[in-house]
Amino acid sequence: MSRFRPERADSIGIILHYECTFRCAHCLYACRPGLGEELREDDLAPLVESLQRACPNAYLHIGGGEPFIHLDRLLVLVDQVHRSGMFLEYVETNGSWVSCEDARDRLVRVRRAGCPRLLLSISPFHNAFLSCRDNQRAYEMIVDVFGPEGIFPWHPAYYPLLERADPDRPVPFKEYVRTFTREEMAGQLTRIIYLHPAGRAASSFGPILGWRPAEAFDRKHCSGELGSPTHAHADPQGRYLTGFCSGLQIGDGEALDLERLYREGILLADYPILEMLVQGTLGDLRRFAEGLGYRSDRDGYVSACHLCGHIRTWLYHHWSGDERPRELSPDFFYKEMGRLFSFTNGDPGSGSENPNSEDH
Numbered sequence: 001m002s003r004f005r006p007e008r009a010d011s012i013g014i015i016l017h018y019e020c021t022f023r024c025a026h027c028l029y030a031c032r033p034g035l036g037e038e039l040r041e042d043d044l045a046p047l048v049e050s051l052q053r054a055c056p057n058a059y060l061h062i063g064g065g066e067p068f069i070h071l072d073r074l075l076v077l078v079d080q081v082h083r084s085g086m087f088l089e090y091v092e093t094n095g096s097w098v099s100c101e102d103a104r105d106r107l108v109r110v111r112r113a114g115c116p117r118l119l120l121s122i123s124p125f126h127n128a129f130l131s132c133r134d135n136q137r138a139y140e141m142i143v144d145v146f147g148p149e150g151i152f153p154w155h156p157a158y159y160p161l162l163e164r165a166d167p168d169r170p171v172p173f174k175e176y177v178r179t180f181t182r183e184e185m186a187g188q189l190t191r192i193i194y195l196h197p198a199g200r201a202a203s204s205f206g207p208i209l210g211w212r213p214a215e216a217f218d219r220k221h222c223s224g225e226l227g228s229p230t231h232a233h234a235d236p237q238g239r240y241l242t243g244f245c246s247g248l249q250i251g252d253g254e255a256l257d258l259e260r261l262y263r264e265g266i267l268l269a270d271y272p273i274l275e276m277l278v279q280g281t282l283g284d285l286r287r288f289a290e291g292l293g294y295r296s297d298r299d300g301y302v303s304a305c306h307l308c309g310h311i312r313t314w315l316y317h318h319w320s321g322d323e324r325p326r327e328l329s330p331d332f333f334y335k336e337m338g339r340l341f342s343f344t345n346g347d348p349g350s351g352s353e354n355p356n357s358e359d360h
Contacts, residue, residue, distance in 0.1 A: 004278050005265030006242050006250055007229035009258075011059040012051065015235040016077060018332065020065045021096040024125040025173050028199035028246045030336040031065045039070060043236035044077050046256050051234065052084045054258035061119070063092035063233075071106055075113045082114025090117040090152050094126050095138030107145040118142050119152040122159065123193070124176045125204075131169050132162035155193045173204070182208060196244040202306030203340060211300030218283030220304040226250065226278055234258075239329060244305065247312060247333040248274070252326040271327045273312065285311055292318060297341075313337040 017039055020031035051060070060081060067074045074091070081088050091110065097103050107118075120139055127135070136159070142151045165171045165179045177185055185208045189195055197205050225243040233241045238253030240261065251266040268275040276285045282304055286296065289311045301307040316324060316334035328334060 002268045003265040006227040008262045009055045009058050009232040010229045013061045013063050013233045016067045018065045022129040025204040026125040026201040030333050041076050048080045050256050050258045059089050060086050061089045068097050078113040078115045090119045091115050092119045094121045098138040117150045127162050128173045132167040157192050197303040198305035199246050206302045213300050214296035217304040217307050220282040222277040249329050273325050274327050317343045
């Protein structure tokens with residue numbers, strides 16, 4: 001029986017939770033406000049212990065969702081990581097806390113818990129919810145609390161572009177796009193920072209970067225991404241996600257025993273979608289889904305990951321709960337992507353939804 005072992009992570013992020021203050025059109029994990037996840041602080045220690053045993057020398061970061069939504073939970077996690085001796089690179093944030101009366105106090109508490117640096121998101125997608133000026137105020141406040149080396153701005157090259165659109169108010173992404181030519185927007189998406197064309201981003205990027213037919217990606221092998229040691233993610237529920245393969249966990253709860261996963265791997269026969277992607281090609285997964293009634297989007301796809309997400313979302317909605325492969329998780333991701341792709345009871349919609357809507 002074939003087994004699959006991902007490489008031991010050299011960089012890994014802890015997804016504290018998936019709830020966010022924003023609903024960005026580029027979000028890889030389809031995070032959004034009001035998810036209502038069950039959050040328990042005692043879930044954090046087993047995850048930190050698993051990471052410390054399996055990859056103690058990995059570069060570690062904490063993200064979400066927006067980690068500052070549940071500040072006490074964030075403080076507990078930062079403290080646990082600090083005490084474990086692992087190297088915490090940064091905590092991600094979108095800066096939405098900047099207008100809170102206790103904003104500076106929140107930053108001080110996170111720094112004192114053991115966080116050395118904050119990654120501040122700066123992009124037209126975040127600008128749809130937080131003005132350029134407010135983002136710059138968040139930048140200044142982080143520098144004031146953490147010092148000039150305590151901020152990882154991702155990416156300040158966007159500031160003059162955001163100011164060109166409108167510096168003083170949130171600018172919806174569809175309005176932002178109209179401020180620039182298609183060539184300028186393509187350059188922003190591909191040259192300033194790396195934005196992976198998967199999750200919500202795939203549909204957002206299509207009108208700018210263009211689509212290709214599903215068959216163009218048939219020869220894509222996914223085993224490299226699924227086994228990648230770089231920028232893996234784990235969450236307190238035990239999901240282990242490699243590379244940028246959102247919604248496709250390696251195994252079922254394996255993040256809570258990563259040492260065993262890296263040593264023994266998983267039995268692929270228990271995870272049919274993973275098995276097809278690891279041992280075959282994306283074309284194999286497409287043809288399998290077509291045998292069940294799947295039809296590819298006539299508009300095409302911006303990337304292989306876009307097509308893979310489209311197929312997996314259709315399969316999630318096609319199968320009932322008991323039949324659904326365990327690797328298709330979390331549920332909210334596929335429900336969110338089902339709305340984006342206009343799937344109803346497993347049927348594909350008439351085409352891609354409007355990627356410029358801030359509801360995506």
